[in-house]
Amino acid sequence: MNLHQFAETHEVTNQPPSLDGTNLYRIDLPLQEWSRRFGAGWAESRIDAYGALAGGPLMEAGFLANQNKPVFVSHDRYGHRIDLVEFHPAYHELMRTAVEHGLTSSPWTDPQSGAHVARAAMSYLHSQAEAGSGCPLTMTFASVPAMRLQPDLARQWLPKILATEYDPSNVGVAHKAGVTIGMAMTEKQGGTDVRANTTKAYPVGASGPGQAYELVGHKWFCSAPMCDAFLTLAQTDKGLTCFLLPRHRPDDTRNQFYIQRLKNKLGNCSNASSEVEFRGALAWMVGEEGRGVPTIIEMVAMTRFDCMVGSSALMRQALTQASHHCAHRTVGGKLLSEQPLMQNVLADLALESEAALALSLRMGKALDHLDDSHEAKFARLVTAVGKYWICKRAPG
Numbered sequence: 150m151n152l153h154q155f156a157e158t159h160e161v162t163n164q165p166p167s168l169d170g171t172n173l174y175r176i177d178l179p180l181q182e183w184s185r186r187f188g189a190g191w192a193e194s195r196i197d198a199y200g201a202l203a204g205g206p207l208m209e210a211g212f213l214a215n216q217n218k219p220v221f222v223s224h225d226r227y228g229h230r231i232d233l234v235e236f237h238p239a240y241h242e243l244m245r246t247a248v249e250h251g252l253t254s255s256p257w258t259d260p261q262s263g264a265h266v267a268r269a270a271m272s273y274l275h276s277q278a279e280a281g282s283g284c285p286l287t288m289t290f291a292s293v294p295a296m297r298l299q300p301d302l303a304r305q306w307l308p309k310i311l312a313t314e315y316d317p318s319n320v321g322v323a324h325k326a327g328v329t330i331g332m333a334m335t336e337k338q339g340g341t342d343v344r345a346n347t348t349k350a351y352p353v354g355a356s357g358p359g360q361a362y363e364l365v366g367h368k369w370f371c372s373a374p375m376c377d378a379f380l381t382l383a384q385t386d387k388g389l390t391c392f393l394l395p396r397h398r399p400d401d402t403r404n405q406f407y408i409q410r411l412k413n414k415l416g417n418c419s420n421a422s423s424e425v426e427f428r429g430a431l432a433w434m435v436g437e438e439g440r441g442v443p444t445i446i447e448m449v450a451m452t453r454f455d456c457m458v459g460s461s462a463l464m465r466q467a468l469t470q471a472s473h474h475c476a477h478r479t480v481g482g483k484l485l486s487e488q489p490l491m492q493n494v495l496a497d498l499a500l501e502s503e504a505a506l507a508l509s510l511r512m513g514k515a516l517d518h519l520d521d522s523h524e525a526k527f528a529r530l531v532t533a534v535g536k537y538w539i540c541k542r543a544p545g
């Protein structure tokens with residue numbers, strides 16, 4: 150008797166083939182059309198290459214990075230406070246690939262018609278593979294317009310913010326070729342209402358833009374706390390002001406930036422969000438004193454743009470999975486994709502997904518042409534409205 154025949158309990162049928170290794174750009178006609186229409190045709194081979202990465206190794210890394218959550222290590226085994234967050238290597242692979250392909254820098258280092266659209270298209274592909282790493286990627290990218298408001302600090306920091314090198318090592322900025330930037334505004338008593346911030350800034354010597362201060366207070370939300378520096382808000386005598394706070398002081402000692410704990414979040418598992426305390430943390434004033442909100446809004450506006458792109462990406466990946474499944478799954482003797490009511494469902498998803506993408510890339514075009522006053526007004530309005538609408542529709 151052949152026992153082997155009993156070990157095979159059943160044949161797997163009526164399941165779709167795997168999508169692993171699919172180039173996400175090549176299967177996405179709307180992305181191809183809208184990125185060309187809004188001026189990024191010249192970048193097609195780059196976007197195409199990122200589509201292959203996103204559907205292949207990055208997708209695989211995305212599963213690993215979300216199965217293995219970051220871990221907060223407050224002290225080393227000898228009792229020294231170290232405030233480290235350890236990530237799975239897959240998370241670093243996602244970060245490294247994105248930084249090396251210009252997702253944090255390309256429209257700033259190589260500005261041209263279609264530059265923001267091309268970067269948004271690649272970011273859209275990246276977010277389909279993994280969304281959590283989008284947090285530090287977008288904050289680093291978005292910090293640039295705010296940093297430019299303080300030219301002395303910009304001269305020092307921008308070459309490293311804009312470098313296409315990812316270095317997660319826990320050392321001072323002087324030892325790194327590339328750095329990442331985070332943002333810490335939210336406090337317990339005020340999220341939307343940042344004017345309620347109670348963190349205080351005390352000048353170390355001279356006061357004013359570009360000068361050194363020590364910050365005392367807490368932040369209820371500081372995502373990606375392993376970034377090399379953070380744009381943050383604190384009160385001076387003249388009101389709420391923006392500061393750049395590095396994780397290490399210029400003499401390479403740890404800054405007085407203490408992580409209290411990591412937060413549990415719904416779907417965003419790969420990335421860390423934390424609560425932090427500043428206990429006399431060294432920071433430099435960015436922009437005009439007392440004008441912290443208009444300064445940091447330069448960064449917030451760009452993160453809003455990326456929220457549009459990231460949420461459009463979630464919608465697209467959901468559509469890809471749903472339509473692929475329905476194209477291969479038979480119910481009642483007919484493919485789901487041939488059932489009129491299912492076609493209705495898929496068509497609704499496709500329409501809304503494409504609308505979200507088109508608005509996001511249209512926004513990219515506006516950012517590419519801010520010298521045109523119409524485009525500047527469009528960008529001012531649509532970063533807020535587009536983020537509101539697309540982020541609200543994405544979960545549905």
Ligand SMILES: Cc1cc2nc3c(=O)[nH]c(=O)nc-3n(C[C@H](O)[C@H](O)[C@H](O)COP(=O)(O)OP(=O)(O)OC[C@H]3O[C@@H](n4cnc5c(N)ncnc54)[C@H](O)[C@@H]3O)c2cc1C
Binds near residue numbers: 334335371
């Ligand atoms: C995953 C995640 C990561 C985050 N990372 C960071 C980070 O890195 N850095 C950082 O600084 N913050 C971060 N945040 C915090 C985030 O920016 C705040 O949650 C946000 O600003 C909202 O603040 P809040 O939660 O205190 O809500 P509240 O300010 O208490 O608002 C509550 C509700 O009221 C609504 N509301 C507010 N004003 C009005 C109004 N005038 N009219 C009608 N409705 C109104 C709001 O839309 C909201 O729905 C993060 C949040 C999340 C979820």
